[in-house]
Amino acid sequence: MVSLNHYLLLSAVLFTLGVLGVMARKNALVILMSVELMLNAANLAIVAFIRYAPPLGGDAGLAYLQMAGNGMVFVFLILTVSAAEVGVGLAVVINLFRQRETVNIEIANLLKG
Amino acid sequence: MAATLFFWVCAVAAFFFGVGVIVARNPMYSALSLIGTFVATAGLFLLLHAEFLAWILIIVYTGAVMVLIIFVISLLNLQREDPVRLDTPRRWGIGLALFFGLIFLVYLFRDPSVGFEVTVPLTDNPAWGSPTSVARDLLTRYLIPFELAAVLLTAAVIGAVVLARKAEPEEKSGPEG
Numbered sequence: 001m002v003s004l005n006h007y008l009l010l011s012a013v014l015f016t017l018g019v020l021g022v023m024a025r026k027n028a029l030v031i032l033m034s035v036e037l038m039l040n041a042a043n044l045a046i047v048a049f050i051r052y053a054p055p056l057g058g059d060a061g062l063a064y065l066q067m068a069g070n071g072m073v074f075v076f077l078i079l080t081v082s083a084a085e086v087g088v089g090l091a092v093v094i095n096l097f098r099q100r101e102t103v104n105i106e107i108a109n110l111l112k113g
Numbered sequence: 114m115a116a117t118l119f120f121w122v123c124a125v126a127a128f129f130f131g132v133g134v135i136v137a138r139n140p141m142y143s144a145l146s147l148i149g150t151f152v153a154t155a156g157l158f159l160l161l162h163a164e165f166l167a168w169i170l171i172i173v174y175t176g177a178v179m180v181l182i183i184f185v186i187s188l189l190n191l192q193r194e195d196p197v198r199l200d201t202p203r204r205w206g207i208g209l210a211l212f213f214g215l216i217f218l219v220y221l222f223r224d225p226s227v228g229f230e231v232t233v234p235l236t237d238n239p240a241w242g243s244p245t246s247v248a249r250d251l252l253t254r255y256l257i258p259f260e261l262a263a264v265l266l267t268a269a270v271i272g273a274v275v276l277a278r279k280a281e282p283e284e285k286s287g288p289e290g
Contacts, residue, residue, distance in 0.1 A: 002120045007157070010124045012219040014131050014150070016212040021135035023208035029140050029186060033147050036178070037134055040154055043166075051161045072247045073255045075166055079173060080262040084269030086178050090185050091276035097189050098279075 007048030014041035028093045028103040032086065039082045043075050050075075119160055127153035140186050147182075148175045165247045 014037060021034025050071040093103055100107050130153060133146030151174045158167035251259050 001114075002117055002160075006120065006124070007161075009216075009219050010127065010157075012215055013128060016215045017128075017131040017135060019211050019215070020205075020208035023211065024205050025135060027140055029182065029189075030135070030137075030143050033134055033140075033143050033182065036147060037131055037150060040151065043170075044154055044157060047158055047161050047163050047166060051163070072163060072166055073250050073258065075163075076169065076247065076251065077258055077262055079166075079169060080266060083173060083178055084265055086181065087269045087273040088276065090181060091273040094185065094189070094277045103189065 004048055004052040007052075008045055011041045011045035011048070014038075014044065017041075026104050026106055028096060028105050028108075031105065032089050032093065035089075036082065036086065039078065043078055046071075046075050046078070116160060120157065123153045123156040123160070126150075127157070141183065144179060144183050144186060148179050151175050151179070165244045168244075 018034045018036075018038030018041060021037065022031050025031055025034065096108055097103055102108075127150050130146045130149035134143045134150065137143040137146060151170055155167040155170045158164075158170060
């Protein structure tokens with residue numbers, strides 16, 4: 001039987017894959033995609049938590065649902081934010097490419113101390 | 114146990130596509146792997162009875178966001194850029210340490226007394242997670258955040274256009290370049 005832990009473990013693995021991508025890659029586009037991977041993992045954890053919220057028992061559980069709605073709105077808003085992030089991030093990458101003819105982040109070191 | 118099988122298929126697919134995102138040498142393969150991860154996650158959302166979110170993930174992500182990313186990859190024509198550099202052991206070291214550290218952290222929480230061994234869903238109501246119920250929340254209780262999301266997207270569109278616009282040659286008019 002699939003439990004909340006399975007989803008959380010999968011979410012953690014996907015998230016850390018995203019972290020690994022951000023740490024190890026130099027291509028700004030791949031880094032952007034790794035960030036998307038992390039956001040996706042976070043969404044998976046949130047949906048799993050919504051679905052398998054700790055059981056409160058009949059009436060308490062119903063009262064919880066009445067109070068909080070079904071929580072999907074939260075994930076919906078995260079999807080909105082990440083879509084906005086991709087749009088602006090890609091614009092920045094295009095700008096970087098115009099200035100430096102590359103998307104390698106090692107080349108983009110203008111602000112390096 | 115069709116549900117369990119479905120979970121494992123989606124989980125394994127999501128994992129291997131996720132690995133593909135970070136090890137593919139060609140950014141286009143990374144993008145295609147990311148699409149695979151999103152589709153697998155959408156499958157898991159379906160398994161969690163979050164139908165609305167599953168379809169939104171397919172439509173918005175694989176339909177719009179990933180098309181945008183692939184479009185930019187094609188536009189920049191990055192064929193020979195950035196082979197994965199296994200000769201930067203420091204970066205891979207830090208990344209792998211984080212990877213296993215976080216996995217271990219999650220493993221600690223397998224302790225059943227922490228209470229995450231839940232297998233019983235919160236509700237059996239079949240309408241839960243359907244577009245109808247999400248829309249009812251979105252347009253009544255959470256109307257203001259919904260409108261703010263629209264404002265955010267508008268701001269992002271304006272920001273993206275301003276950033277990606279071709280810089281005009283220096284004109285005599287105005288302080289703005």
